[in-house]
Amino acid sequence: xxxxxxxxxxxxxxxxxxxxxxxxxxxxxxxxxxxxxxxxxxxxxxxxxxxxxxxxxxxxxxxxxxxxxxxxxxxxxxxxxxxxxxxxxxxxxxxxxxxxxxxxxxxxxxxxxxxxxxxxxxxxxxxxxxxxxxxxxxxxxxxxxxxxxxxxxxxxxxxxxxxxxxxxxxxxxxxxxxxxxxxxxxxxxxxxxxxxxxxxxxxxxxxxxxxxxxxxxxxxxxxxxxxxxxxxxxxxxxxxxxxxxxxxxxxxxxxxxxxxxxxxxxxxxxxxxxxxxxxxxxxxxxxxxxxxxxxxxxxxxxxxxx
Amino acid sequence: xxxxxxxxxxxxxxxxxxxxxxxxxxxxxxxxxxxxxxxxxxxxxxxxxxxxxxxxxxxxxxxxxxxxxxxxxxxxxxxxxxxxxxxxxxxxxxxxxxxxxxxxxxxxxxxxxxxxxxxxxxxxxxxxxxxxxxxxxxxxxxxxxxxxxxxxxxxxxxxxxxxxxxxxxxxxxxxxxxxxxxxxxxxxxxxxxxxxxxxxxxxxxxxxxxxxxxxxxxxxxxxxxxxxxxxxxxxxxxxxxxxxxxxxxxxxxxxxxxxxxxxxxxxxxxxxxxxxxxxxxxxxxxxxxxxxxxxxxxxxxxxxxxxxxxxxxxxxxxxxxxxxxxxxxxxxxxxxxxxxxxxxxxxxxxxxxxxxxxxxxxxxxxxxxx
Numbered sequence: 002x003x004x005x006x007x008x009x010x011x012x013x014x015x016x017x018x019x020x021x022x023x024x025x026x027x028x029x030x031x032x033x034x035x036x037x038x039x040x041x042x043x044x045x046x047x048x049x050x051x052x053x054x055x056x057x058x059x060x061x062x063x064x065x066x067x068x069x070x071x072x073x074x075x076x077x078x079x080x081x082x083x084x085x086x087x088x089x090x091x092x093x094x095x096x097x098x099x100x101x102x103x104x105x106x107x108x109x110x111x112x113x114x115x116x117x118x119x120x121x122x123x124x125x126x127x128x129x130x131x132x133x134x135x136x137x138x139x140x141x142x143x144x145x146x147x148x149x150x151x152x153x154x155x156x157x158x159x160x161x162x163x164x165x166x167x168x169x170x171x172x173x174x175x176x177x178x179x180x181x182x183x184x185x186x187x188x189x190x191x192x193x194x195x196x197x198x199x200x201x202x203x204x205x206x207x208x209x210x211x212x213x214x215x216x217x218x219x220x221x222x223x224x225x226x227x228x229x230x231x232x233x234x235x236x237x238x239x240x241x242x243x244x245x246x247x248x249x250x251x252x253x254x255x256x257x258x259x260x261x262x263x264x265x266x267x268x269x270x271x272x273x274x275x276x277x278x279x280x281x282x283x284x285x286x287x288x289x290x291x292x293x294x295x296x297x298x299x300x301x302x303x304x305x306x307x
Numbered sequence: 308x309x310x311x312x313x314x315x316x317x318x319x320x321x322x323x324x325x326x327x328x329x330x331x332x333x334x335x336x337x338x339x340x341x342x343x344x345x346x347x348x349x350x351x352x353x354x355x356x357x358x359x360x361x362x363x364x365x366x367x368x369x370x371x372x373x374x375x376x377x378x379x380x381x382x383x384x385x386x387x388x389x390x391x392x393x394x395x396x397x398x399x400x401x402x403x404x405x406x407x408x409x410x411x412x413x414x415x416x417x418x419x420x421x422x423x424x425x426x427x428x429x430x431x432x433x434x435x436x437x438x439x440x441x442x443x444x445x446x447x448x449x450x451x452x453x454x455x456x457x458x459x460x461x462x463x464x465x466x467x468x469x470x471x472x473x474x475x476x477x478x479x480x481x482x483x484x485x486x487x488x489x490x491x492x493x494x495x496x497x498x499x500x501x502x503x504x505x506x507x508x509x510x511x512x513x514x515x516x517x518x519x520x521x522x523x524x525x526x527x528x529x530x531x532x533x534x535x536x537x538x539x540x541x542x543x544x545x546x547x548x549x550x551x552x553x554x555x556x557x558x559x560x561x562x563x564x565x566x567x568x569x570x571x572x573x574x575x576x577x578x579x580x581x582x583x584x585x586x587x588x589x590x591x592x593x594x595x596x597x598x599x600x601x602x603x604x605x606x607x608x609x610x611x612x613x614x615x616x617x618x619x620x621x622x623x624x625x626x627x628x629x630x631x632x633x634x635x636x637x638x639x640x641x642x643x644x645x646x647x648x649x650x651x652x653x654x655x656x657x658x659x660x661x662x663x664x665x666x667x668x669x670x671x672x673x674x675x676x677x
Contacts, residue, residue, distance in 0.1 A: 202395035209360060210409040210460050211383040220411070224399045 044278035048271075065278030084262060084279075091259035092286065094173075095242035098180045102188045102237050103230065105181070110192035110229075111222065115201065132186060140179055140250040147175035147251070171253040179251040180241050187240065188233040195229030196222065228304035235291050242287050259283055311338030312373040312386065312463035312496055314359060319368035321354050328354040330520040332368070336498065336513070341490050343499040343507040346517030347543065347675065352500045355517075356466050359498060360389045372464060388462035392469045394453040396441040402452055403428070403437035409460035427455040431489075447478045454489060464496045471506060483509050504544045508532065516540045518673070524579070536579030538672035541593040548638045549674065550592040554584050562668040563609065564592050573609040574666035589671035596627070596641040598665035602658045610666075612659050614638060616652040630657065 002010075010018040045061045053059065069088070072081035109128075113121055131139070146152045147169035154166035169175045199222065207217045223230070248258030263283070266276030295302075314336040321329040329351045336342045344352040357363040359370055361382035370377045377385060388409075396405050403424035404411070410420045424437050431451040433444075441449055450470060457465055467486075471479045487510045490497045501507050507514050508528040515525045516539070524536040535541035542549065552566035562576050562584055574592045576584055584590060602611055614630040617637060621627075625641045626649050632638030640659060642649075 200393065200395060202391045202393055203397060205362060205382070206389070206391060206395040207397075207408065209362075209382045209387070209389045210412060210456075212408070212412045213383070216412055220400075220408070221397060 040277045041281055043274050044281045046274050048274045065275050066282070068275060069279060069282060087257045087262055088259045088283070088286075090256075091242060091283075092290070094177070094180075094258075095238050095287075098177060098184075098241045099234050099238040101177070102181050102185060103234060106185055106188035106233070107192060107226075107230070109185075110189045110226075111196055111218075113189070114193045114196035114199070115204070128186060128189065136183065137246050137250065139183070140247050143175060143179045143182070144170070144250060147178070168253075170251065171255070173253055173256055175251040176248060176253070176256070179247040180244055183244070183247055184237045184240055187236045191229040191232040191236075192226055193229070195226045199225050227298070227300060231295060231298065231300040231304060234294075238291065239287055242283065311494070313338040313340075314342075314464055314496060314498065315369075315371040315374075316355070316359075317369040317371065319355070319358065319370065320366045321351070321358060321363065322366045327520050329358070329365075332522050334515055334522065334525060336496060338373075338496055339494055340512045341487065341497045341499065341510055343501055343511040343514045344517055345501055345504060345507040345514050345544070347502055349519075350517040351520040352502075352517050353468055356389070356468055356498065356500050359464070360387050360466050361385045386463035387466055388457035388460045388464075389466045390453050390457050390468065390470045392472060394449055394470065396449060396453060396456070398441055400440075401437065402433075402439050402441060402444070405441060405452060406437075406455045406459050408456065423459060424455075427459055430458075430492075431455045446474050447482065450474065450482060451485075454486070458489075458493060462495065464498060465490075467497065467499045469500055469502070471501075472503075479506075486510060508544070516544060518543070518675075533667075534578050535593070535667060535669065536577055538591045538593075538669050539675055541591075541667060541669060543675035546596050546639060547593045548596065548632065548640075549636065550594070551671065552590055552592065554586050554588045554590045554668075556586055557584055561663060562590070564590050564668055566592065569612045569614070571609055572612070572666070573663045574668035575664055576668045580669060584668065584670060591669050591671050593667045593669065594661055594665065596639040597625075597643070598661050599640045599642075599659040600661070601642065602660040604656065604658050606658050606660065610661055610663055612638075612661070613656055616655060616657050619651060619653055628652070628657070 009022070012018075013021065044065055045063070046059060047062055047064065049056070049058055069081055069084055072078055072084075113125060134142075144151070148154070149166045149168060149170075151169075153169065154163070157163050158166060169178075203221055203225075204217055207221050212220070243260055244258065245260045245264060248256075248261055252258060252261075259279070260283070263276050263279045266272045266279060270276075314334075316332045316334040319329055319332040319334075320327070332355060344355060346352050354363065358365050359372070359377075361377065361380060361384075364378075372386060382389075397408070400408070403421060406424045406427050407415070407420035410423060415423075421437075425434070428434050428437055431454060433448055433451060433455075436444065436448070441452065444452065453470065471482050471486075474482060483506055486497075490510075499507070499510065508531075511528060513525060513527055514531050516523045516531060516535075516537075518537075518539045524531060524540045526534075531540060531544050535544065538549075541547050550564065550566040550569060550572065552564045552572075554562050555565045555571060556563040557576065560576055560581065561573055563571055563573055565571050572592060574594075599612075605613075607613075614632070616628055616630050618629040619626065620629070621644075622641075623644065625643050628640045628642065630638045630640065
């Protein structure tokens with residue numbers, strides 16, 4: 002038995018220890034790894050009617066992946082321009098949402114972490130309580146705000162900023178706002194957690210030596226908060242790229258999110274293998290992108306767990 | 308380095324709401340001095356330091372550095388450098404980057420900074436340690452890095468907030484000598500905050516004794532120790548035996564005190580209270596443990612004390628004798644170990660004598676609680 006396992010059992014006893022270990026293994030293997038492997042398996046199989054499954058036609062194939070890149074065989078175009086464009090736009094938009102969230106949340110997290118007093122608790126509550134409301138309801142609420150006859154347009158037209166209502170939905174502003182708002186807590190709390198443990202004296206020491214505020218953040222606070230920032234960015238990026246409700250409700254009629262394509266394949270076309278292939282591509286691309294960015298900013302995997 | 312910039316506090320008041328942290332402080336600190344603020348925790352000494360460094364605006368009064376009023380000048384613009392109690396080294400920067408952070412702010416090149424860091428590392432006797440992280444150094448080494456970092460900014464005044472309190476005893480005593488040497492070498496003004504009277508006495512040119520926001524006495528170590536001006540200063544700095552009573556008679560510099568337990572005793576009136584003590588006033592008389600000498604048992608007079616011995620201790624360099632004291636506390640007597648034979652007197656009366664010059668009479672006041 003490896004040492005860490007022995008220590009684990011020594012500390013928790015055999016009964017509770019096995020129960021905890023069993024639950025964790027069930028969670029990771031039974032609920033995450035096995036279903037994902039089954040999806041991976043699906044993605045390499047043709048879409049067959051049930052009687053033919055397991056029959057001679059049920060062989061591994063790359064056709065689902067080829068479809069994403071080249072489109073239907075004998076189609077009019079060389080590449081599957083529509084789906085690839087949606088894929089590319091989804092990733093860019095998710096990156097944009099992540100950066101926007103970081104810029105918005107870093108000052109909030111810093112303020113929450115470095116200020117003392119009761120109002121901070123109220124402030125944090127005000128951030129948390131809206132999340133008691135269902136994600137779909139929140140998305141519809143934003144639709145009411147951003148809609149053509151919505152609150153925001155009424156205000157802006159009344160104030161004379163616009164002559165006619167501005168279409169926030171068609172211009173994807175509602176979508177970005179919705180996605181941004183959906184995940185701010187996931188950005189704020191990891192950063193808040195790290196900055197809270199930053200010794201205030203370090204900030205004062207830097208100030209005493211003549212550092213300006215931007216310099217203090219660049220050289221003292223941000224390097225210290227890097228694990229929190231990377232953890233927040235990873236979560237927001239992954240969840241935005243994989244979001245479904247917000248794009249469905251807040252997206253304009255012409256803008257599709259890649260997850261909506263996946264949903265269509267599974268649900269509308271009943272083509273599970275095709276949907277699985279799309280989902281696998283999205284997952285793998287997102288992971289590679291995150292790993293590449295982590296490498297660029299010299300973040301270790303272990304830091305993310307901090 | 309520019310040497311000899313003085314610091315003045317003029318009628319300084321600092322309030323937090325209703326709480327007065329510093330009350331009407333008037334201090335003149337000579338340029339190039341090693342000046343200590345000595346007092347128990349919560350007496351306002353750190354608050355004074357924060358006002359000098361600029362992290363805190365005084366409620367009233369002025370902080371002058373080199374004769375210039377510092378009002379409205381932020382900590383990053385003052386010619387001071389502060390060494391924090393926990394040092395506050397940047398954990399993610401290498402030692403040399405830590406030391407030269409103030410140069411980085413001014414935009415100095417990496418080469419210039421590295422050169423300066425190496426000079427400073429030599430000065431603090433840590434050559435070739437520049438590429439380590441602070442966490443890879445020992446407590447004493449980190450201490451020296453913090454000093455080098457503060458000196459790198461070439462401040463006129465170095466402020467130190469109990470920087471030795473986290474070190475163990477041996478290292479602390481070693482760092483005292485080292486700090487004093489560094490101060491002499493660079494020649495700038497050091498303002499040192501401590502609750503440890505040993506640190507204050509060994510290092511400082513001058514000391515301000517503080518109690519509950521008030522500065523009780525300012526003077527050099529010898530004056531503070533030998534000629535305290537309040538009962539608090541007498542009881543806080545060093546060990547002291549207190550005798551309570553009332554003034555019976557004052558003659559020139561000496562006062563005859565009618566003590567509660569030990570009869571009428573003579574004492575020298577402290578310089579700060581000359582002419583202020585009148586017959587009938589409540590008074591306190593202080594005699595240091597080392598100021599007593601053994602006297603023939605039964606000797607009587609105005610400089611003899613007789614009491615029962617309750618306990619004895621051999622400390623190596625001295626015999627400590629504890630006796631029934633005046634006012635609840637045990638009276639402590641230290642007799643230097645000069646190789647004499649020493650018979651136990653436990654439970655028996657013992658008579659001591661003292662030189663009147665070594666007994667200080669003060670108006671009654673609050674004593675330091677330990």
